[in-house]
Amino acid sequence: MPATLKARVHVMLKDGVLDPQGEAVKHALGTLGFSGVEGVRQGKVIELDLAATDRAAAEAEVKAMCEKLLANTVIEKYTIEVTGEIA
């Protein structure tokens, strides 16, 4: 069965965890003249094509993937969007 749902996982460092890459990007933006950038946090986006039709079940499955592998919950938080049918 072809994939019918797409999930997008955003993984970000938790608030309060220092993000040296975000800080470096912020600094670089300042150097380029973009004033007023008060904070930059860098994270990851992971897109999954799922052979699933049940949205709730898919979301639960992706949550398990996040807990087990996609995020390190010691320092990272994640959000899951199940975005619907693949064109």
Next chain:
Amino acid sequence: MKAAVITFPGSNCDRDLAVAFEAAGAAVTRVWHKDADLPKGIDIVAIPGGFSFGDYLRCGAIAAQSPVATAVKGFAARGGHVLGICNGFQVLTETGLLPGVLMRNAGLKFVCKTVDLKVGTADSPFTNLWTKGDIARMPIAHHDGNYSIDAEGLKRLRDADRIAFTYAENPNGSTADIAGVLSENRRVLGMMPHPERMTEAVHGGTDGSVLFRSLMAALALA
């Protein structure tokens, strides 16, 4: 002492680690990451440095889900000794065998140099031939060695004397200058510095061999 050294795709210190164990008198078996079982009768399993699975996702994250990692977790749960160096340390935090996490170096640069370490405790099978406070010189070579742990976790490490090594000068932003930590039962050690690269005079020193000889002293008759 019988040791097993694991190789993942991207490991690059596995041979050096095996040689260092052998130089200390250990019999070494090499283990491939797809092996679901460790060799029978081993005293210690060692996870080498390198870039397992290209550091994809997070350093050590994919290796921590490999078949052999499940075997290592079982071995540790039964009281087995485990040594993780550099990427091996990252694998051990990703498996949950050690607390905390190795983040990107605070300076964002790959750091490759020889550093002075302070021995934090002699009370472990890995450090028994040192005295607390001794200086040991070993190379570091990592991009993600910034050991991070919350205040509560740090207190737990300190209260139980589980900080094996600290940096004399912090090279990567790690919490409390930590370079290596022990598990609660003191039989699992993770460290960013490379003792296996400091075991012969031609390496520029032999401080690293003290760790392997300590293990030999602790485990030869085990």
